[in-house]
Amino acid sequence: MAKAHIANHYLQATLRGAERQGHDGPTLLEQAGIPADWLNTPEQLITEQQLTQLVKSVWRATRDEFLGLSSEPCNNGTFALMCDYCLGSATLGAVLRKSAHFYRVICRNLDIALEEQGRQVFFRLHLKDAQNDTDHLLQEFLILMWERLSCWLVDQQIPFARTQFSYPAPAHEAEYRAMYPGELKFEQPVCGFLFHEKYLQLPIVRSEEELRQFLQAAPAYILHRPSQDESLRARIHALLARYNYPDMPGLDALGRELHMTPRNIGRKLQDEGTSLRKIKETLRREHATRLMTSESLSISEIAELVGFSETAAFSRAFKRWTGLSPARWRGSQVNG
Known part of the structure; x- marks a missing residue:
């Protein structure tokens, strides 16, 4: 049986945008196989699979990959289209540059670019208008998407040196420690993550069939939390x-x-x-x-x-x- 280790906070955070549009939260929970009375029950942790199913329910209801949490929606299928567009790239650096270009064209509310900072590179991934993202769920999810996708494409855990956020540390900061490797910084000018430039040269090793399976299961891999090595x-x-x-x-x-x-x-x-x-x-x-x-x-x-x-x-x-x-x-x- 899958272990429940994700904070209950993520149930309401995932539902918030859909409920703002008039969708019924308990119904979406039921579609995901989650009892409605679990909502706002802090001691009731949830599994990765349960959160995955809830995100899928909200995607279907809102027809928005941004879960109704952005000032402008992002059509379902956009992330898959970007992955398909980038898969033929030779290296991780090429994927990050192409994905940034793709989303700059498609999503006007996303400030996204790959920047050189000496021997480090910074992937800027920042919501321009975050007023609807009151729980910071979308901003968290976007950074997770690109960090986890990067690791999956090269089949290696990339040692991200720092992940940073433009807002103060939230009440559920402990969840960030489990989600993001490396140093965490809050109240920064923009959101994004930093790593050494040498990892840009890593070759893309995934096939079209592997990508199809990855997308079919999405967002399962993105929400999966690797075990932490404390040695x-x-x-x-x-x-x-x-x-x-x-x-x-x-x-x-x-x-x-x-x-x-x-x-x-x-x-x-x-x-x-x-x-x-x-x-x-x-x-x-x-x-x-x-x-x-x-x-x-x-x-x-x-x-x-x-x-x-x-x-x-x-x-x-x-x-x-x-x-x-x-x-x-x-x-x-x-x-x-």
């Missing part, structure tokens, strides 16, 4: 992901960031069966093997992207990681 290894992995590979900090700098002594970090990592060197090498290896599936990048370009100044040094490291040279590994993927 020190995971925390350091997320911190290092914010840097260029040659600039990844050592134990002293990490100690200042984590408020731990370098000695304690080393000991704790050893207890977890790893080390800082192994974590750094894992980051390089995982990113290199992802990039190697992209036909648009040469081996020398991949070597540079993962922090090797010489292709020969990268080739030796790659063979140590996989047992094959980069060229033979790439050939085995094509033939396999």
Whole structure:
């Protein structure tokens, strides 16, 4: 049986726009298989599946993918059309740029763009007029959509460095900790999320059939909350992901960031069966093997992207990681 772990707050928040249009909340709850008396019962948590079905009920009733929470509606099918339009892109960066262009044309109430900020990139995803989004549900949902879609398209959990919101921390802030990885910031000029530019080069690995299944189940994947890894290894992995590979900090700098002594970090990592060197090498290896599936990048370009100044040094490291040279590994993927 699915575990109920989502705050009851989301029942009323999901219904609010539909009720404002004259739709009956209890009827929509019934269509989603949720007892009407659960409404405004804080102790009654709900499952991801129940929230998924309620969102679908509201979509059908309002004929609006923005759930009646925007000053301008967004026709059902818009997100699917955008995904279909972007799927042929080679990289995540291309998808984000094309999706931003698509929604700028379709939805006038959405301020959306991919911006470079040094070695970081910021995906601005901001409701221009949020007066109908009193619970911030639509703004939350939009950011979840693009973060989760990005991870799904490349089949990897992208370490988002920061997710930010233009409003003060809401009463249900604890839910944000479960929904959004990385740092959270409130009362910012605009909403959006920040991550390192190197992830823009990740190749898109999903097929048309996989996209069809993803959309058919929507918004199930978007609302799914991945399990949280609270280990020190995971925390350091997320911190290092914010840097260029040659600039990844050592134990002293990490100690200042984590408020731990370098000695304690080393000991704790050893207890977890790893080390800082192994974590750094894992980051390089995982990113290199992802990039190697992209036909648009040469081996020398991949070597540079993962922090090797010489292709020969990268080739030796790659063979140590996989047992094959980069060229033979790439050939085995094509033939396999």
